[in-house]
Amino acid sequence: MKLLHTSDWHLGRFFHNVSLLDDQRIVLAQITAYAVEHKVDSVLIAGDIFDRAIPPAPAIALLDETLHELTQVHDIPVILISGNHDSAERLAFGARQLANQNLHIMHSLEDSHQAIMLTAEGEKGQETAAIYGIPYHTPEAVRALYDEPVKTFDAAHTLLVNRIIECPSNADFNVLLSHCFVDGAEACDSERPLAIGGIDRVSASPMTTFDYVALGHLHGQQKRGYEHIRYSGSPMQYSFSEEHHNKSATLVTLTQDKPAEITLLPLKPLKRMRSIRGTLDELITQATHDPHSDDFLAITLTDKHAILDAMSKLRAHYPNVLQLEKDYLHIAHQTDKTKNTATAIQKDEQAMFGDFFQEITGEPLDASQKKYLQTLLNDLHQQTSEETQ
Numbered sequence: 001m002k003l004l005h006t007s008d009w010h011l012g013r014f015f016h017n018v019s020l021l022d023d024q025r026i027v028l029a030q031i032t033a034y035a036v037e038h039k040v041d042s043v044l045i046a047g048d049i050f051d052r053a054i055p056p057a058p059a060i061a062l063l064d065e066t067l068h069e070l071t072q073v074h075d076i077p078v079i080l081i082s083g084n085h086d087s088a089e090r091l092a093f094g095a096r097q098l099a100n101q102n103l104h105i106m107h108s109l110e111d112s113h114q115a116i117m118l119t120a121e122g123e124k125g126q127e128t129a130a131i132y133g134i135p136y137h138t139p140e141a142v143r144a145l146y147d148e149p150v151k152t153f154d155a156a157h158t159l160l161v162n163r164i165i166e167c168p169s170n171a172d173f174n175v176l177l178s179h180c181f182v183d184g185a186e187a188c189d190s191e192r193p194l195a196i197g198g199i200d201r202v203s204a205s206p207m208t209t210f211d212y213v214a215l216g217h218l219h220g221q222q223k224r225g226y227e228h229i230r231y232s233g234s235p236m237q238y239s240f241s242e243e244h245h246n247k248s249a250t251l252v253t254l255t256q257d258k259p260a261e262i263t264l265l266p267l268k269p270l271k272r273m274r275s276i277r278g279t280l281d282e283l284i285t286q287a288t289h290d291p292h293s294d295d296f297l298a299i300t301l302t303d304k305h306a307i308l309d310a311m312s313k314l315r316a317h318y319p320n321v322l323q324l325e326k327d328y329l330h331i332a333h334q335t336d337k338t339k340n341t342a343t344a345i346q347k348d349e350q351a352m353f354g355d356f357f358q359e360i361t362g363e364p365l366d367a368s369q370k371k372y373l374q375t376l377l378n379d380l381h382q383q384t385s386e387e388t389q
């Protein structure tokens, strides 16, 4: 039995106001190609299908197209759960009808103990897998549904897992999908916390009896405590904190009396998210030899002086600069930390205006100009402090 585990597609996501849909389309096509190439028995998507409850229409169209390719063109069942970014109710539209068409949308907590049964030809004849899905849920939602004093994310999740385990399954393999934050797993910048202060963590131990657990929520691929309890991670980078992530889909091969075999199938993005640093001149020179100058970039400029409209100058060579930082601003802040703040701000202003003046006129400020500027700044600060008193 072969399953392809993926999660956190976040279709319709924008990053620094740039739509990622073209990039998402590329990696979804690779996932479909892997599913076909490896003749998987199902594709499992562990939540955060969309980036928001009401996704943009082109994102809905991309999901529709991808699911059509998988379930109708290639006859591969898709099983998915809703994540914290999805609206479970909206994602559930048509779920009962679609279940007859290879598409299983598991959105209900009440029905999370009901398995989708898969059959496949294994080495020892026909094999069956029971696939369970626990959609994203809050403790309040579980408490409202069952008459249990559930207070924490862990208690809520454990209750739902135990409900599944209590129902005996005679399948050869039992597989669970869940969208949750398993304790000890590593987060990055692009996940929205489920709750503030780390109270969203759930324990892995109740899930160990499953043959495989397909997790969603965390965007970095990782196992959690056990080889068969895993996050597939998102199919592409969604923040600069994922600069060193190599994204993949997880191919899971289940064989009787053996642990699940895991193969990471690499996904190749259209554009990577990465950070570079250097002076403006260095970076512009580098751009000519950079075959990936259209990557999404976070740039740190190390020039010691202010540069007029650095963003447009960089974008002429790197069209997708999304974030720009200037080292000298940090340095100025750090060195002046211990001094009087007002003096520090004034000093920065003087230096910055001096740089600006030089950039425009090609000449540094002379002594009388500096004196005039100082008087002007003093007057302005005087006015501001009087106004705020």
Ligand SMILES: [Mn+2]
Binding pocket: 008, 010, 048, 083, 085, 191, 192, 217, 218
């Ligand atoms: Mn997510």
